[in-house]
Amino acid sequence: MSEACDACGDDVRLAGGIANIWASEPVRTGGMTLEFDDGTEHFLCFDCIEALPDAPTAADVEALKG
Numbered sequence: 001m002s003e004a005c006d007a008c009g010d011d012v013r014l015a016g017g018i019a020n021i022w023a024s025e026p027v028r029t030g031g032m033t034l035e036f037d038d039g040t041e042h043f044l045c046f047d048c049i050e051a052l053p054d055a056p057t058a059a060d061v062e063a064l065k066g
């Protein structure tokens with residue numbers, strides 16, 4: 001299972017589900033959803049999260065798309 005990063009567009013693996021419980025090498029999630037004060041949510045890969053400033057806004061996510 002995967003989801004596209006809202007900034008770079010890369011497919012990001014998502015962990016979870018019953019199959020991951022029995023796996024000898026569990027799948028780790030490669031990103032997370034960030035919720036901003038303006039109510040928007042963006043799913044970002046960890047590389048894009050690291051590229052954000054310390055107090056990011058939705059505009060900072062948009063700037064990563066460039």
